[in-house]
Amino acid sequence: MGLRTVRLDDETEKVLKQVTKKTGWSVSTALKRGVLVLRDEVGRRSHQSAFDIYSRLDLGPGGYAIAPSTDIRRGMQVALRRKSHR
Numbered sequence: 001m002g003l004r005t006v007r008l009d010d011e012t013e014k015v016l017k018q019v020t021k022k023t024g025w026s027v028s029t030a031l032k033r034g035v036l037v038l039r040d041e042v043g044r045r046s047h048q049s050a051f052d053i054y055s056r057l058d059l060g061p062g063g064y065a066i067a068p069s070t071d072i073r074r075g076m077q078v079a080l081r082r083k084s085h086r
Contacts, residue, residue: 006031 067075
């Protein structure tokens with residue numbers, strides 16, 4: 001059995017005290033149950049790639065860039081010329 005020393009902030013300490021008071025569990029049992037719940041929650045999350053997440057974002061039609069991001073200098077020159085001709 002492992003032994004851990006954990007520092008809890010005031011808010012977490014307060015919540016832990018509320019849980020132990022409400023359930024009658026020891027601090028050790030409450031923390032153990034919390035870790036098990038977290039393990040199950042992490043296991044339920046589907047592992048998605050960055051592309052999967054990005055593809056679901058509604059980024060609009062796009063196509064309004066003056067220049068590619070690799071050529072910022074040219075894009076700024078075009079933008080400044082357009083602005084000065086107004």
